[in-house]
Amino acid sequence: MDAFAQQLVNGLTLGSLYALIAVGYTVVYGIIQLINFAHGEIFMIGAFGALSTWLIFFDGNLALWVLPFMILGAILASVTTAVLMERIAYRPLRHAPRLAPLISAIGISIFLQEAVRLFYGSVPFADFPDAKQRVPFPQIEVVTGPAFQLGNVTIQRSALFTIGALIMCAAGLWYFVNLTKTGRAMQAVSQDPDTARLMGINVNRIIVVAFAVGATLAAIAGIAQGLQVTNINFRMGFLAGLKAFTAAVLGGIGNVWGAVVGGLTLGIVEAMAVQFIPGTFGGSPWKDVWAFALLIIVLVFRPQGILGARVVDRA
């Protein structure tokens, strides 16, 4: 029982991280049916944005009040990158065959990874560490430190931060999509882009907003990852991005709430597989296998995903 509860906590933590990233895949797909395979890198850039903010303005200071500024820095870095990426790598290919933006995405992804690996340590305006290896991430007080003990279940502080971040982001997203004018315009574009234009909606603007929303959540996920793992690296976006994409497909790509459900499901399945699958196929080394096996099973039996690909929509 304790083992189950412990894995549930671990799964929810991991799942929250996946969910935060998965929203970015799904919200962009819902609007322009593009799988932004460079989205994992937006998550990585977010983590580096937070680190950079800390190094430039707060180096050595681990007080909790620094965290909001790091979040702001992370969001700024991720959103800027995502918006530029849309403008430079995707918009010119909007009417090209579907393979073209996919290849463009892979190019952007490699470009961003290599840019961080090669140049992060040598930017002229700041004294950043070399990022060819993993870089330590500031362990902010209160959100890191001694874990809480609930009976025999251990709850890391960074886990609470991650789950809390997902809850707040989901609430914010719900409000934005359903109750703001821009959010409703987003739903309109995802349901019928031409008719949305007839309403006076600037579709290009809405696409930019979709990229920015996804990037904001990915940036927060980047910080969560930095706090959990205690270090970050230029390659961190690859596996996390792949898992989050899996989560988005699991939940129903295009469906924002599907991304949340898919992320949590994937996280919990992975955690449970580590604990409860016995013998050779059990344990941590096999968790990615089980995660992708789940994807294949869902794609075979319910190709539209758990909640169905209903595009950007209300819950």
Added chain:
Amino acid sequence: MSAMLEVKDLEVAYGKIKAVKGISFDVNEGEVVSLIGTNGAGKTTTLRTISGLLRPTSGSIRFKGKDITTVEAHDIVQLGLAHSPEGRRIFPRLTVEENLYLGAFARKDKGIDADLEAAYELFPILRERRAQPAGTFSGGEQQMLAMGRAMMSRPQLLMLDEPSMGLSPIMMKRIMTTVTTLQQQGTTILLVEQNAQAALKRATKGYVLEVGSIVLSGTGAELLSSDDVRKAYLGED
């Protein structure tokens, strides 16, 4: 005074296929102008080009004296030109009221709620069902919503693409009566129809489109009594 809408030598193509082959027509303030023609004649293509969803290969479109040939669709609505598209195209998973508010998306004035009231006056069923998702509606109700939504932009010129398509005779009558009501309230209307009888009866002016060209024009009454129109569109010998 120049016409409210002037279309000149308009040519529109899908790749190599010319769908509209150099048509010219105009719509004056206060008129109901009908554009009739069989399926595939190029009516929808014409409207989509006027509202900026398609780009012409040549020719020009002027609205209230301003050249709008290359203006973006989302900017054209703001000039006072609304387009209620073929097949209604309501947003199925948004509520009636959300659909209506989207019609006023580009507006920044204070009169939006008053116009929402006006739309509900025009079609009381929309008020009853304002919180329902629009996708659950019948064709006639969706058409009312599409027209109400287009009116929410407070247009000077309203373009309707086959509003009577697939409707019961009673519902069709209701929609056509509304066209007259809107005209009386001061909206100029460009009405595209396959249903020539209904469209011409109300038209101050009409144009007959055949495979991308205007083959006949005149007042509504003239066209209704023309032998060609009677044979081709009203199924008489």
